[in-house]
Amino acid sequence: MAVLRLLSGLSRPPRLRCCLLAQASATRLPEAPLCALPSRHEPPQRARRPLSTVSAERLVRAAPRSLQPYLRLMRLDKPIGTWLLYLPCTWSIGLAAEPGCLPSWYTLLLFGTGAVLMRGAGCTINDMWDQDYDKKVTRTAGRPLAAGKISTFQSLVFLGGQLSLALCVLLCLNYYSIALGAASLSLVVTYPLMKRITYWPQLVLGLTFNWGALLGWSAIKGSCDWSVCLPLYFSGVMWTLIYDTIYAHQDKEDDITIGVKSTALRFSENTKQWLSGFSALMLLGLTATGMNCDQTFPYYTAVAAVGIHLAQQIYTLNIHSPEDCWRKFSSNRTVGLLLFIGIVLGNSQKRKDTEETRKSLDGT
Numbered sequence: 110m111a112v113l114r115l116l117s118g119l120s121r122p123p124r125l126r127c128c129l130l131a132q133a134s135a136t137r138l139p140e141a142p143l144c145a146l147p148s149r150h151e152p153p154q155r156a157r158r159p160l161s162t163v164s165a166e167r168l169v170r171a172a173p174r175s176l177q178p179y180l181r182l183m184r185l186d187k188p189i190g191t192w193l194l195y196l197p198c199t200w201s202i203g204l205a206a207e208p209g210c211l212p213s214w215y216t217l218l219l220f221g222t223g224a225v226l227m228r229g230a231g232c233t234i235n236d237m238w239d240q241d242y243d244k245k246v247t248r249t250a251g252r253p254l255a256a257g258k259i260s261t262f263q264s265l266v267f268l269g270g271q272l273s274l275a276l277c278v279l280l281c282l283n284y285y286s287i288a289l290g291a292a293s294l295s296l297v298v299t300y301p302l303m304k305r306i307t308y309w310p311q312l313v314l315g316l317t318f319n320w321g322a323l324l325g326w327s328a329i330k331g332s333c334d335w336s337v338c339l340p341l342y343f344s345g346v347m348w349t350l351i352y353d354t355i356y357a358h359q360d361k362e363d364d365i366t367i368g369v370k371s372t373a374l375r376f377s378e379n380t381k382q383w384l385s386g387f388s389a390l391m392l393l394g395l396t397a398t399g400m401n402c403d404q405t406f407p408y409y410t411a412v413a414a415v416g417i418h419l420a421q422q423i424y425t426l427n428i429h430s431p432e433d434c435w436r437k438f439s440s441n442r443t444v445g446l447l448l449f450i451g452i453v454l455g456n457s458q459k460r461k462d463t464e465e466t467r468k469s470l471d472g473t
Contacts, residue, residue: 178253179267182236183229189439190232193352194318195224196445197345201325203452204337204402209460212453216328219281220321226275231297231317233268237261238301246363248431286327293320304364308375311353312346319345336401344394347387351419352441354380359431373428380428388419395448405458411451418444 169177169186184190198220203212236243236254243255253259259267279290296317303310322342327333350372357364357373358380364371376383395412398404422440427433 178258182233182253182259182264182267183225183271184232185225185229189442191224191228192442192445193349194228194321195221196442196449197319197341198224198321198325199445199449200341200345200452201322201338202329203449203456204341204398204404205326205329206456209457211457213329216325219278220325220328223275223278224321226271226278227297230268230271230275231300233264233271234298235301237264237268242367242369245367246360248360248363282324282328283331285332286324289327289333290320290324293317293324296320304369304371306370308370309372310370311350311357311372314353315346315349318349334402337398340394340397340401344391344398347391347394348441348444350387351384351391351423352438354384355422355426355428355434356438358428358434378428381423381426384419384423384426388416388423391419392416399455403459404452405455407458408451408455411447411455414447414451415444418447 165188166186169180172180180186199212199217202216202220206212236252239249240252240254240261243249243252249255254261254264279287282290296313300310300313300317303313307313319342322345323333323338326338326341354372354376357371361371361373364374372383373380392412392415395415396409399408399412418440422437425433426437
């Protein structure tokens with residue numbers, strides 16, 4: 110009888126056998142959570158972050174499903190771009206602070222809000238211009254507009270909302286800064302077209318992304334001191350040429366196929382030499398900035414640290430590895446934070462230097 114029962118079990122269809130085995134084991138094994146089951150709609154993930162880790166991607170996934178395409182359209186799941194837009198603002202705000210004082214936290218928060226909104230608006234405009242191109246590039250094919258998750262009209266309405274909120278932030282500044290900030294809108298709108306026209310779209314992006322180097326100073330002082338703001342702006346543009354050329358190397362094969370241009374294609378195997386030149390010019394501009402606003406030793410130490418970071422970044426860069434290009438691109442947040450910390454510490458040192466100078470004058 111035991112043999113007959115065994116043969117009967119073997120003759121059942123595989124799926125039925127699995128169901129019976131599952132029923133039999135249900136009394137012995139704890140029930141697995143449904144979230145442990147892989148979904149065929151989601152790619153396998155190599156390594157999940159701990160549940161306690163807070164990341165932008167997790168926050169976007171936690172949002173209502175109807176909102177997620179809009180959050181991804183403004184790249185809230187990839188905050189590195191917001192950092193790279195925001196950091197030149199912090200440099201300028203920090204340099205404009207009174208000697209011995211910390212930067213204005215209110216102004217830093219205001220510019221942080223503006224950076225999120227304007228980066229989101231820029232990405233929305235970019236995707237509206239490029240949705241046909243994005244469909245042909247593996248890395249960008251999943252973007253909401255390219256994937257058809259939202260329509261062009263919905264994106265246009267969403268863009269209007271972002272720009273309206275950004276205008277509210279801008280109106281919190283002085284009149285000089287309002288006019289200066291409004292002047293950047295033409296760059297925001299036209300930048301996405303540059304890759305169709307020139308091999309230097311990264312230069313136009315640099316002019317756009319570093320406008321905060323001018324705006325931050327004027328927001329504090331009421332106007333621009335061009336001897337400080339222009340070399341700082343120039344340094345930021347050189348910095349953008351560095352990190353966005355690295356970024357563009359991820360897509361160079363797709364760019365050739367669809368016929369768009371970039372500095373990655375322009376420089377090709379000579380990329381490291383060009384990046385080294387941009388780094389030298391960036392450091393030169395930062396040095397001139399510090400000299401023109403009487404910066405102190407901590408500032409120049411930070412500029413040296415930035416130079417070392419860029420040298421290591423460029424020396425170890427593998428332009429043929431998209432993964433390495435992404436890592437090097439993302440590491441530029443550290444570059445910006447190093448400089449901001451140097452500015453704050455250098456500014457705090459100004460009061461000490463002034464006091465020492467005054468004492469020496471009183472002694473004579």
